[in-house]
Each structure stands twice: as C-alpha cells, then as structure tokens.
Amino acid sequence: MSELKAALDRLASTRRLLVALDFDGVLAPIVDVPSAARPLPEAAAALSDLAALPKTTVALVSGRGLTDLATVSGFGTPIRLVGSHGAEFDDGATAMDDEARVRLERLVAEVTALVGHEAGVRLEHKPTGIAVHVRGADDAVAQRVLDAVGAGPAAAEGVVATPGKAVLDLAVVEVSKGAAIDQLRDQLSADAVLFAGDDVTDETGFARLRDGDVGVKVGDGDTAAAFRVPDPAAVADLLKHLVSARASA
Ligand SMILES: [Mg+2]
Missing domain, CATH: 3.40.50.1000 (HAD superfamily/HAD-like)
Known part of the structure; x- marks a missing residue:
C-alpha cells in the first residue's frame, strides 16, 4: 500500500x-x-x-x-x-441515432424470445441495450443462456457484447x-x-x-x-x- x-x-x-x-x-x-x-x-x-x-x-x-x-x-x-x-x-x-434505435428493438425482441423464459435469468433493459443477468440461474442454465445469446443476438452486426461477472451486456452503440x-x-x-x-x-x-x-x-x-x-x-x-x-x- x-x-x-x-x-x-x-x-x-x-x-x-x-x-x-x-x-x-x-x-x-x-x-x-x-x-x-x-x-x-x-x-x-x-x-x-x-x-x-x-x-x-x-x-x-x-x-x-x-x-x-x-x-x-x-x-x-x-x-x-x-x-x-x-x-x-x-x-x-447519448450516442443513439435512428439506426441504433432499430437495432435496439430487434436486439431486445431476439434476446427476450431466446432466453427470457429461462429460470433465474433476468433481462435488464437499458437505453442503449439489454443486459442478460445469470447470477440467479443454475450453472448449466447460465452457461446455456450465455452461449445462446453469444452465438445469436450478441454476434449481430452493430451489437457490442461486453461480458462481466455473471452478466452479458449488449449495446447497440460502441x-x-x-x-x-x-x-x-x-x-x-x-x-x-x-x-x-x-x-x-x-x-x-x-x-x-x-x-x-x-x-x-x-x-x-x-x-x-x-x-x-x-x-x-x-x-x-x-x-x-x-x-x-x-x-x-
Ligand atoms: Mg464492478
């Protein structure tokens, strides 16, 4: 120190x-x-x-x-x-424009359809994206959810994925x-x-x-x-x- x-x-x-x-x-x-x-x-x-x-x-x-x-x-x-x-x-x-708003709508719809129903998973809506929290999910569910989101919506053009501790943060602006x-x-x-x-x-x-x-x-x-x-x-x-x-x- x-x-x-x-x-x-x-x-x-x-x-x-x-x-x-x-x-x-x-x-x-x-x-x-x-x-x-x-x-x-x-x-x-x-x-x-x-x-x-x-x-x-x-x-x-x-x-x-x-x-x-x-x-x-x-x-x-x-x-x-x-x-x-x-x-x-x-x-x-803020860094949001019209194209970003369209990307955000699509992103939120895809993530919600893909993993919104999974037990212990919480979706946090943000002005420029959505965060997928898996801290409350079983390990197997958490891994499945992070893999699915990572390979799908997170990989879309114009989406920036930022992994954290038990969370995958997705934003439509850099x-x-x-x-x-x-x-x-x-x-x-x-x-x-x-x-x-x-x-x-x-x-x-x-x-x-x-x-x-x-x-x-x-x-x-x-x-x-x-x-x-x-x-x-x-x-x-x-x-x-x-x-x-x-x-x-
Ligand atoms: Mg911190």
Missing part, C-alpha cells in the same frame, strides 16, 4: 483532479441481489468529502443503467454519474468505460485521473490512463492497472487517504 499511497500523494497535488470509480465490487461489496448493493459507509463519506474539495470532481462510472446507479449509490450532484458502461451521462449525452473517462477528462480539463475498478470491463479504463494518472484494480484477475487492492474496504481506505492528502495539498 505504501507505493500506492505515494502515488496518491502525488495525485493529490494535481491542479484539476478527476476521481472516477466503478461502483459494484469497488465502492459496494458484490451481493447476490444487484438492487441490494450499497456503498460502504466509509467509502461514501470519503467520496462526499472529496467532491467538496476545490477543483476535484468525483464520477461513478458503472455498467448499471443511470437510474439504477443513482438509486443504489445514493449519489447525485455534485458527484457525476455515468451509466451503462459510458452510454448514459447524467448531463444527457461504448466503453475508457471512452467515458476520456470524455469526462476533456469536459473537466482534468490534469490527472484516479480510476478504480474490479471487473474485466474496467480494463478499457485502465488502458486509457496516462502518465500521472493512478489506476487501481480491486481484487484478483489480470489487469493493466499499476496498483491493486483486495476489496472495497481497502478502496475506502485509499479514498480517505486521498481526501486528507488533497485537503492539505
């Missing part, structure tokens, strides 16, 4: 700072029922403190739909919210957390970025980090991030450290 703390101390003295964070598995422990996920109180308090500091913007960048993210996180202005892997910004930015972080960085003219994530989808974020940024992978798994912490409790600790370092910088 000491090298990470040194990196956070350097980050704390940057002029305009963007703190971009995944939600599930980073601020909130992973739970079986996605709607029951809540940020750790220590992490939530540190985020509010960070967001109150001058020239400091906090953004949650999640695979969840924007409304869902606002509900489970409990956050809103001044904390920025970006949902659906970057497809939904809280300021209304979006990524990495692109979302770039967009926020430009919007805010941020001089440096802290990004923390736990899932494979967060690697698009780590891949876009630049010199002076700090990337933190939460938990196990391959990563392009320079730093790693074990769990959301450790994320809360690093956020607390950043708050005090930046407050005194």
Whole structure:
C-alpha cells in the first residue's frame, strides 16, 4: 500500500483532479441481489468529502443503467454519474441515432424470445441495450443462456457484447468505460485521473490512463492497472487517504 499511497500523494497535488470509480465490487461489496448493493459507509463519506474539495470532481462510472446507479449509490450532484458502461451521462449525452434505435428493438425482441423464459435469468433493459443477468440461474442454465445469446443476438452486426461477472451486456452503440473517462477528462480539463475498478470491463479504463494518472484494480484477475487492492474496504481506505492528502495539498 505504501507505493500506492505515494502515488496518491502525488495525485493529490494535481491542479484539476478527476476521481472516477466503478461502483459494484469497488465502492459496494458484490451481493447476490444487484438492487441490494450499497456503498460502504466509509467509502461514501470519503467520496462526499472529496467532491467538496476545490477543483476535484468525483464520477461513478458503472455498467448499471443511470437510474439504477443513482438509486443504489445514493449519489447525485455534485458527484457525476455515468451509466451503462459510458452510454448514459447524467448531463444527457447519448450516442443513439435512428439506426441504433432499430437495432435496439430487434436486439431486445431476439434476446427476450431466446432466453427470457429461462429460470433465474433476468433481462435488464437499458437505453442503449439489454443486459442478460445469470447470477440467479443454475450453472448449466447460465452457461446455456450465455452461449445462446453469444452465438445469436450478441454476434449481430452493430451489437457490442461486453461480458462481466455473471452478466452479458449488449449495446447497440460502441461504448466503453475508457471512452467515458476520456470524455469526462476533456469536459473537466482534468490534469490527472484516479480510476478504480474490479471487473474485466474496467480494463478499457485502465488502458486509457496516462502518465500521472493512478489506476487501481480491486481484487484478483489480470489487469493493466499499476496498483491493486483486495476489496472495497481497502478502496475506502485509499479514498480517505486521498481526501486528507488533497485537503492539505
Ligand atoms: Mg464492478
């Protein structure tokens, strides 16, 4: 943690700072029922403190739909919210056009007909796509559903498939957390970025980090991030450290 703390101390003295964070598995422990996920109180308090500091913007960048993210996180202005892997910004930015809307209608119809009836499978409708959740399904059903969707609707032209933990996210516009972080960085003219994530989808974020940024992978798994912490409790600790370092910088 000491090298990470040194990196956070350097980050704390940057002029305009963007703190971009995944939600599930980073601020909130992973739970079986996605709607029951809540940020750790220590992490939530540190985020509010960070967001109150001058020239400091906090953004949650999640695979969840924007409304869902606002509900489970409990956050809103001044904390920025970006949902659906970057497809939904809280300021209304969107990448949908007429062709994308037609693709979305077809995608939703195909996925629903193919796996909507499977036990324990939940389909989550999003403004730019649909997510197939299999956390509640038996292993055999989950595998069958992911295979069928992967070989069918997910492989269609103009559909972007993003696998996560027990979920296959399908979007009709090209979006990524990495692109979302770039967009926020430009919007805010941020001089440096802290990004923390736990899932494979967060690697698009780590891949876009630049010199002076700090990337933190939460938990196990391959990563392009320079730093790693074990769990959301450790994320809360690093956020607390950043708050005090930046407050005194
Ligand atoms: Mg996550």
